[in-house]
Amino acid sequence: MREQGDYQAAIRDFTESIRRDPTEADTYERRAKCFHELGRFEEALNDRNRAVELAPEWQVYLLGRGQTLRRLKRFDESRRDFEKAIALNPSNSENYYELGYVYYDQGKNDQAAMFFTMAHERDPSVPSYLNMRGMARSNMEQYAEAAVDYSEAVRLAPQRSLYYWQLGMAMWNLERYQESLDCFSKYIELEPQDPGGYKERADVYDELGQTDAAEADRRKFRSLGGKVD
Numbered sequence: 001m002r003e004q005g006d007y008q009a010a011i012r013d014f015t016e017s018i019r020r021d022p023t024e025a026d027t028y029e030r031r032a033k034c035f036h037e038l039g040r041f042e043e044a045l046n047d048r049n050r051a052v053e054l055a056p057e058w059q060v061y062l063l064g065r066g067q068t069l070r071r072l073k074r075f076d077e078s079r080r081d082f083e084k085a086i087a088l089n090p091s092n093s094e095n096y097y098e099l100g101y102v103y104y105d106q107g108k109n110d111q112a113a114m115f116f117t118m119a120h121e122r123d124p125s126v127p128s129y130l131n132m133r134g135m136a137r138s139n140m141e142q143y144a145e146a147a148v149d150y151s152e153a154v155r156l157a158p159q160r161s162l163y164y165w166q167l168g169m170a171m172w173n174l175e176r177y178q179e180s181l182d183c184f185s186k187y188i189e190l191e192p193q194d195p196g197g198y199k200e201r202a203d204v205y206d207e208l209g210q211t212d213a214a215e216a217d218r219r220k221f222r223s224l225g226g227k228v229d
Contacts, residue, residue, distance in 0.1 A: 007034040025054035029064055036068055044068045059088040063095060070102055078102050093122035097129055100136075109136040127156040131163055134170070143173040161190040168200065177207045195226030 014031035017024070032047035048065035055061055066081030082099035089095065100115030116133035123129070134149030150167035157163060168183030184201040191197055198221040205214035 010034045025051040059085040093119040109139045112136040127153040143170045146170045180204045195221045195224035
């Protein structure tokens with residue numbers, strides 16, 4: 001991850017390159033990535049529009065523009081770009097993943113899960129595809145299926161704390177409290193300064209009847225600055 005100053009310096013460099021050669025689509029895309037990472041989505045969109053104009057058959061530029069349009073909540077336009085990208089390169093898993101994200105952001109979880117599945121089928125090694133399918137399934141209260149997805153994401157990326165959190169929540173909803181406890185304990189091991197992990201684990205301890213452990217976690221939650229809802 002670049003620091004903000006690195007992005008600003010890169011923008012200056014790409015701007016100079018564009019001044020020298022305004023016909024190179026890739027330079028616009030590279031500058032757009034910097035704008036996007038800085039949250040300057042309208043500027044990113046301007047550059048990505050230009051990249052698509054210069055190379056309309058290059059799916060990576062459609063993919064980039066679709067990502068920026070999604071962040072701007074222009075979902076119909078974003079969806080069309082990802083569909084075009086899929087038509088140009090139907091084997092690229094990221095195109096399906098990003099299209100699934102468009103549906104996910106709109107609360108259309110069934111369609112989102114379908115496209116996350118298609119992404120996973122094309123590249124089973126990417127844990128984020130499974131995690132997002134699990135999230136879509138959790139939103140539909142399909143907790144058992146979601147738990148399978150999160151478990152596989154954990155296997156693929158055992159140091160990714162988020163996946164233990166997600167799996168812990170799924171196990172909680174399935175009333176599999178010991179497994180939920182194990183997940184939140186692993187999350188805390190990876191993120192010891194996050195008060196949220198202690199709060200969730202305290203609730204699990206309560207369900208297991210371990211009130212002393214629950215109170216100890218709540219004290220830790222408060223000591224880390226956690227706020228009670």
